[in-house]
Amino acid sequence: MSDAPLLEFETPERVTVTLELAGVGARAYAWLLDAFCIFLAWVTALLLYSISGDLVHEVQALSVAGQILAALSVLMAGWGWDVAWEALGGGRTPGKRLAGIRVVRADGGPVGLTEALVRNALRAVELPLAYAPAILAVALSARRQRLGDVVAGTLVVRQARFDLSRYELPATSAARFPHLRGGGAAALSAEGFERLTDFLRRRPALEPAARARVAARLAAVLAARAQVALPSAAEAEEFLEALVAAHAEGR
Amino acid sequence: MSSPGPGRSAAAFVRARRTAWERLGALVARAGGSRLPLEEVEELDRLYRRAAADLAHARRRFAGSDAEGYLAELVAAAYRALYRPRPRRAALADLLRATIPATCRRHLGALGLALALLATGAAGGALAVALDPGAAELLVPQSVREAVAAHRMWTGHLLSASPGVSGAALLHNNVTVATLSFGLGLTAGLGTALLLVLNGALLGAVLAHAAAHGMGGQVLAFLAGHGPLELSALLLAAQAGFVLATALVDPGEWPRRAALQLAGREAAVLLLVVVPALVLAALLEAGVSPTGAFSGLERGALGLGLATALWAWLLLPRGYRR
Numbered sequence: 001m002s003d004a005p006l007l008e009f010e011t012p013e014r015v016t017v018t019l020e021l022a023g024v025g026a027r028a029y030a031w032l033l034d035a036f037c038i039f040l041a042w043v044t045a046l047l048l049y050s051i052s053g054d055l056v057h058e059v060q061a062l063s064v065a066g067q068i069l070a071a072l073s074v075l076m077a078g079w080g081w082d083v084a085w086e087a088l089g090g091g092r093t094p095g096k097r098l099a100g101i102r103v104v105r106a107d108g109g110p111v112g113l114t115e116a117l118v119r120n121a122l123r124a125v126e127l128p129l130a131y132a133p134a135i136l137a138v139a140l141s142a143r144r145q146r147l148g149d150v151v152a153g154t155l156v157v158r159q160a161r162f163d164l165s166r167y168e169l170p171a172t173s174a175a176r177f178p179h180l181r182g183g184g185a186a187a188l189s190a191e192g193f194e195r196l197t198d199f200l201r202r203r204p205a206l207e208p209a210a211r212a213r214v215a216a217r218l219a220a221v222l223a224a225r226a227q228v229a230l231p232s233a234a235e236a237e238e239f240l241e242a243l244v245a246a247h248a249e250g251r
Numbered sequence: 252m253s254s255p256g257p258g259r260s261a262a263a264f265v266r267a268r269r270t271a272w273e274r275l276g277a278l279v280a281r282a283g284g285s286r287l288p289l290e291e292v293e294e295l296d297r298l299y300r301r302a303a304a305d306l307a308h309a310r311r312r313f314a315g316s317d318a319e320g321y322l323a324e325l326v327a328a329a330y331r332a333l334y335r336p337r338p339r340r341a342a343l344a345d346l347l348r349a350t351i352p353a354t355c356r357r358h359l360g361a362l363g364l365a366l367a368l369l370a371t372g373a374a375g376g377a378l379a380v381a382l383d384p385g386a387a388e389l390l391v392p393q394s395v396r397e398a399v400a401a402h403r404m405w406t407g408h409l410l411s412a413s414p415g416v417s418g419a420a421l422l423h424n425n426v427t428v429a430t431l432s433f434g435l436g437l438t439a440g441l442g443t444a445l446l447l448v449l450n451g452a453l454l455g456a457v458l459a460h461a462a463a464h465g466m467g468g469q470v471l472a473f474l475a476g477h478g479p480l481e482l483s484a485l486l487l488a489a490q491a492g493f494v495l496a497t498a499l500v501d502p503g504e505w506p507r508r509a510a511l512q513l514a515g516r517e518a519a520v521l522l523l524v525v526v527p528a529l530v531l532a533a534l535l536e537a538g539v540s541p542t543g544a545f546s547g548l549e550r551g552a553l554g555l556g557l558a559t560a561l562w563a564w565l566l567l568p569r570g571y572r573r
Contacts, residue, residue, distance in 0.1 A: 011334070015303045017327040068537055072530065109331045110283075114343055121526070122519060129430065147519055150512065162321035167265035190261050190313040248262035 007143060007155065009107070019108050020158040021144040022101040024135055027156055033095030038078050079120050086116040092159075102159050115152040122148035166197040170245045177228070177242040187226035188247045196222075196244055203237070215240060261313045268305055272325055275302055279325075282332040299329040346523070354520040355565040361493035365486045368444050372451020379452075380459035390456035399464045425481060425529045429488035433522065436492030439500050443492035450485065472547025477536035479558030484528040491518035491525070528561065 007019040049055055059070060085093040091103035091111045103111050103119070111119075126134040126147065134146040143155060188196065199218065203211050212233065219236040222243055223229065231239040275298040278291060287295065306326050309319040355362065379386040387396060428450070435442025461470040494514050502510030539545055539553065 011303075011326075011330045013300065013303050013330075015306060015326055015330070017330060018323060068534055107331060108327050109335065117343075118523075121523065129434070133434070147515065150516055150519070160320055160324070162317045162324065164265055164269060164317065164321055166317060167262040167269075169262075169266075190316060193261060194313075194316045247260050 005142070005144060007157075017108060019104070019155060020160065022099075022156045022158050023144065024138050026099045026101050026158070027138060028135075030093065030095035030099035030101055033098050034081065034093050035078075035095075037094055038081055042074070042077075079123065082120045082123075083113070083116045086111055086120070087113040096156075100159050101156055103154050103156050106153050106155060108155075108157070111152075111154055115154050119146070119148035119152035119154050122146070122152075166194075166201065167248065169248055170241060177231075177239060177246075187222055188243060192222075193244065193247055196240060200237075200240065200244065212236070261309075261316055261318050264305075264309070264313070265318050271298055272302060272305075272322070274298060275329055276325055279328045279332045295329065296333060299326070299333060302326050302329060346520075351520055351524060352565050354517050355487070355490070355524075358490055358494050358497075358517065358521075361497065362486065362490045364493055365443075365447055365489035368447040369451040369482070369486065369489075372448035372453075373455035373458075374451075375448075376452030376455030376457075377459040378455075380456045380463065384460075384463060387456060387460045390452060391460045395457060396460070399461055399466055402464070402466065425484070425533060426526070429484055429525050429529060432485065432489045433492045433495070433518065433525075436495035436518070437499065438496075440493050440496030443489050443496065447485075447489050468547070472550060474554075475547060475551035476539045476545070476554045477532045479554040480528055480532040480535065480561070483558050483561055484525045484532060487521050487528070488525045491521040494518045494521070524561075524565070531557070 005021045005023075007021055008016050010016050046055065059067065062070065082093055085096075086103050089097075092101075096102055103116070105111055105115065123134075126132075134148075137146050137150075138144050143149075145155065149155065196218065199214060203215070206214070215236040216233050219231055219239050223231060223239070226243070275295065278287065278295045278298065281287060281291075282295060302322060303326050306319070306322040309316065309322050313319050376390055380390060391399075428446070432443045432446045435446060458467065458470060461467050494517050495511065498505075498510040498514035499507065505513065535554065535557075539550060545553075
């Protein structure tokens with residue numbers, strides 16, 4: 001759990017539902033990513049088009065109204081991008097997906113077309129002022145809402161990822177360390193189990209020296225707590241796997 | 252209801268319950284798309300209550316674990332599936348038919364104030380130029396004065412009377428003026444009032460100056476197409492600004508912060524009208540007003556017609572059927 005601002009409400013069953021609100025940083029990051037995507041799309045379209053035509057002269061040849069319409073359609077492509085992704089993609093534009101945030105209704109449900117339309121239409125008010133009102137509003141309001149969010153009744157929340165596979169029985173059993181079977185499993189607290197499975201899952205990405213060091217330290221602490229002999233450095237990871245297995249096998 | 256598994260470890264707890272959770276997740280996903288048959292709704296309800304109990308157990312025993320996070324999300328999704336309101340199909344229609352006009356009419360005082368200030372500015376500007384032609388040096392932009400002196404028409408525009416360059420620039424300029432008159436509501440309305448008076452004075456002065464040089468009809472004919480809509484949008488933006496100002500100055504029984512939030516919502520509804528109106532006005536200004544294809548009368552009919560339709564939609568009372 002981070003210290004991000006939370007929005008909590010209680011269901012009639014007295015279950016508390018918690019939404020973790022996204023801050024300025026994540027939202028600005030998502031906006032930049034989206035802007036980059038749209039930019040890339042336009043550059044690609046321009047490149048493809050320039051193979052056959054001369055865009056600059058053709059735009060200059062347009063009437064003033066035509067130029068306005070062209071400028072508007074460029075703007076609308078940006079809005080349309082947001083509206084379409086938010087309404088159809090569960091509140092997530094590609095940028096928001098990468099930033100790990102999503103737009104939800106105030107009750108945490110997915111946004112519909114109307115909400116996406118309204119919250120993005122109000123960008124028109126904030127964009128001429130370089131988004132300053134939006135940045136201030138997100139930074140200062142308790143619910144981290146822009147003008148568009150207030151009007152549409154939406155929130156931007158962090159999307160946490162939960163992985164139940166860590167609770168599955170590991171392939172390696174505790175057989176190699178039979179003495180862990182009994183009290184050994186109790187050495188691991190519920191939180192320790194989470195952290196240990198975090199380590200085991202992330203270890204392929206770790207630098208070998210750091211990986212061995214962390215494994216050895218974890219093994220030392222946990223072996224002492226389980227009151228078993230300290231495994232050798234080479235056995236440290238196997239010992240940790242066995243500990244997880246013993247804990248997971250426990251009723 | 253059976254007690255949640257007394258398992259010693261989160262792993263044992265998850266293994267014992269996971270099938271039921273995944274079944275609940277599948278039901279929730281299907282409930283979002285279509286109607287469930289009765290027995291499945293009952294199953295959803297049963298599984299939801301059980302998952303809620305599991306969540307309470309996980310909160311107590313495995314706080315901060317992935318199991319708890321997963322359950323919290325699952326229970327929240329199931330809660331929304333069970334308790335969701337009937338879908339509001341006509342949200343957009345409601346907005347157009349009722350919400351926007353009602354919001355505009357709720358703040359007639361603010362609208363009247365905006366209109367009065369703009370009219371006062373215009374009258375003042377016109378009077379100043381009429382009484383002392385030298386005032387034009389101060390109030391009328393130089394480019395316009397030169398154009399009027401040479402008896403040629405300039406394709407400037409209303410709110411700033413700057414020579415028009417491109418349509419996008421016109422739109423940007425108008426949006427800036429409108430946004431400012433809205434945002435300056437946060438200066439207790441003083442900024443909005445100043446902006447209205449200034450723009451009114453500019454308009455009045457330009458018209459009076461042109462009329463004094465025998466070009467009044469020409470200028471009016473030029474402005475007729477887009478002017479009414481542009482002024483309407485400015486008035487609505489200023490109304491929104493004054494709504495904010497009212498909340499700031501006189502929040503009534505609400506705390507200022509809450510009053511400002513409520514007013515922000517009302518003002519935003521008004522802005523929903525302002526932006527499209529400005530876009531339309533910019534299109535007219537760039538596409539209709541400068542061309543010789545339409546006579547002044549036709550342009551006037553178009554501009555006044557659009558503005559009249561806008562205000563009729565906003566202000567005329569009508570029955571509201573649910």
